[in-house]
Structures are given as C-alpha cells and as structure tokens.
Amino acid sequence: MNAVTSQEVAALGTTFIRASSLPEMFDCPSRWHAKQILGLRTPMSGKAALGKAIHASTGAFDAARVLGSPITADDAAGAAVDALHRPDEDVDWEDDSPQKAESIALALHGKYCAEIAPTQDYAAVEAKCEALTISDLGITLTGTIDRVYRDDTGALGIADIKTGKTAVSAAGEVKTQGHGLQLATYELLAETAIQQPITAPARVVGMQTGVTAKAQRIALGEIDSPRDALIGDQDQPGALQHAAAMLKSGMFYPNPRSMLCGERFCPIWHTCNARK
Numbered sequence: 001m002n003a004v005t006s007q008e009v010a011a012l013g014t015t016f017i018r019a020s021s022l023p024e025m026f027d028c029p030s031r032w033h034a035k036q037i038l039g040l041r042t043p044m045s046g047k048a049a050l051g052k053a054i055h056a057s058t059g060a061f062d063a064a065r066v067l068g069s070p071i072t073a074d075d076a077a078g079a080a081v082d083a084l085h086r087p088d089e090d091v092d093w094e095d096d097s098p099q100k101a102e103s104i105a106l107a108l109h110g111k112y113c114a115e116i117a118p119t120q121d122y123a124a125v126e127a128k129c130e131a132l133t134i135s136d137l138g139i140t141l142t143g144t145i146d147r148v149y150r151d152d153t154g155a156l157g158i159a160d161i162k163t164g165k166t167a168v169s170a171a172g173e174v175k176t177q178g179h180g181l182q183l184a185t186y187e188l189l190a191e192t193a194i195q196q197p198i199t200a201p202a203r204v205v206g207m208q209t210g211v212t213a214k215a216q217r218i219a220l221g222e223i224d225s226p227r228d229a230l231i232g233d234q235d236q237p238g239a240l241q242h243a244a245a246m247l248k249s250g251m252f253y254p255n256p257r258s259m260l261c262g263e264r265f266c267p268i269w270h271t272c273n274a275r276k
C-alpha cells in the first residue's frame with residue numbers, strides 16, 4: 001500500500017482532484033496516488049490520443065456555434081489532425097498509428113457534426129472550473145466540462161463525449177455504466193462555472209472508435225441523478241466521502257485486478273508488489 005509522507009499529508013489538507021481522475025482513484029488508488037500526488041507519468045495511449053483528438057475537433061465545432069460564429073465541419077477537423085500529429089505529450093502508439101487514428105477521428109468527427117451537433121442546444125462548451133472547494137471534506141475539485149446542454153424545457157444538463165471500442169453497442173445503445181461518478185463531478189463543477197443549476201439528466205455522447213464504417217457508431221445516452229452516488233447521504237457515504245477518508249488516512253491501496261494494471265498504464269508497475 002502506498003502511504004504518503006508527512007509533507008504530503010499536510011498538503012492533502014487542500015487536495016486538488018481533477019474530475020477526470022476520479023474513476024482512476026477508485027480503480028486503483030495506489031496508481032492514482034502515483035500519478036496525481038507524486039506526479040509520475042506514463043505516455044498517453046493511442047486510444048487516449050484518439051479520444052483527445054475527437055474532443056479537440058468537435059469542441060472547436062461546437063464552441064464556434066455557441067459563440068455565434070459557426071465554422072464548417074471540415075475547418076474544425078483540423079484540430080483533430082493537429083492533436084494527433086503534434087501531440088502535446090508523449091504517445092505510445094503500440095499497434096496503432098497517428099494515420100490510422102486520423103482516419104477514425106475524421107470519420108467520427110464528420111458524423112458528429114452532421115448527426116448529433118445539429119440536434120443539441122449547447123449553452124457552454126469546454127467550460128473550465130478552476131476550483132470547487134468542499135471544505136468539510138478537504139477536497140477541491142477542478143476540471144473542464146465538455147458541454148452544458150439545454151433540454152426542451154430549458155433545464156440545463158451536462159453532456160460528455162466518451163470514445164472507445166465498446167462505447168456504443170451494435171443495437172445503438174451507449175455504455176453509460178462506470179461514468180456516473182465523473183459525470184456527477186462535472187455537474188458540480190458546471191454549477192460553479194456557469195453559476196446556474198444543473199437539473200437535466202447527464203448526457204453521454206458515445207462514440208465507438210471501430211476501424212470500419214459499420215463499427216464507427218455515435219449515439220446518445222443519459223444518466224439520471226448521478227450525484228446521489230457521489231455525494232451520498234447520512235446513511236450511506238458517497239464517493240467523495242470515501243475519497244476524503246483515503247486522503248486523510250494517506251493510505252492508497254493497490255488493485256492488481258484493475259484492467260489498467262500494466263506497464264503501459266501504471267508508472268509504478270515495476271516497483272508495485274501487489275501485482276506480483
């Protein structure tokens with residue numbers, strides 16, 4: 001188990017947690033500690049680079065529309081190409097390549113701009129929340145919210161793009177399982193960033209990153225009230241209370257059964273006894 005130093009414990013009084021890192025905190029706390037507290041890194045995977053590229057191009061497309069100066073899907077697509085060929089961090093492409101990823105990114109970007117974006121009424125795109133401090137837990141949440149959408153009644157909700165090889169089933173259903181905690185955190189951050197209540201269901205824009213056109217699917221899914229599991233109540237603590245307890249104790253247990261327990265994804269894989 002990774003225990004933090006006394007200096008770290010002092011710093012943990014005001015721990016910043018990136019919303020995007022929360023799933024990893026509960027997947028393998030020891031790996032989360034190595035990356036988020038110790039600052040250790042592994043190169044980004046090709047899969048993550050592809051997701052980042054799609055976020056960049058679709059974000060450019062939607063942001064321009066929200067600002068009232070729309071650009072074409074082709075113009076916005078350049079952001080995906082740039083992200084793949086000039087990444088701002090090391091990428092371990094392994095069996096993939098920037099060229100292969102580009103073809104998938106451009107196909108999904110085109111589909112998104114033609115089929116999904118025109119159906120959405122976005123109020124904000126890539127809104128940043130620098131800090132949301134929950135003082136009684138000693139946690140400060142931070143992150144960027146993909147989108148805030150407005151539903152038919154005018155209520156606001158967050159929308160998040162999720163890419164992956166199993167993001168959308170052949171029947172067109174989006175895999176929402178496992179995203180609740182992160183989306184709930186984005187809801188809290190969005191309320192701080194735009195200073196308006198978020199009451200509509202959290203929306204997942206699923207993008208299946210298959211190689212063939214048939215396997216490049218896009219669909220919408222929703223999660224109602226994801227905050228229940230994050231915040232909890234008097235009888236049942238939520239994920240944030242569990243996170244606070246872990247941070248307070250300084251004990252970050254390892255989980256060798258994590259799907260990402262491997263040399264490519266964990267910066268302390270070589271020294272972690274738990275996975276041996």
Ligand code: SF4
Nearest residue numbers: 028255256261266272
């Ligand atoms: S090697 Fe596996 S168990 Fe150990 S910290 Fe890394 S992911 Fe967790």
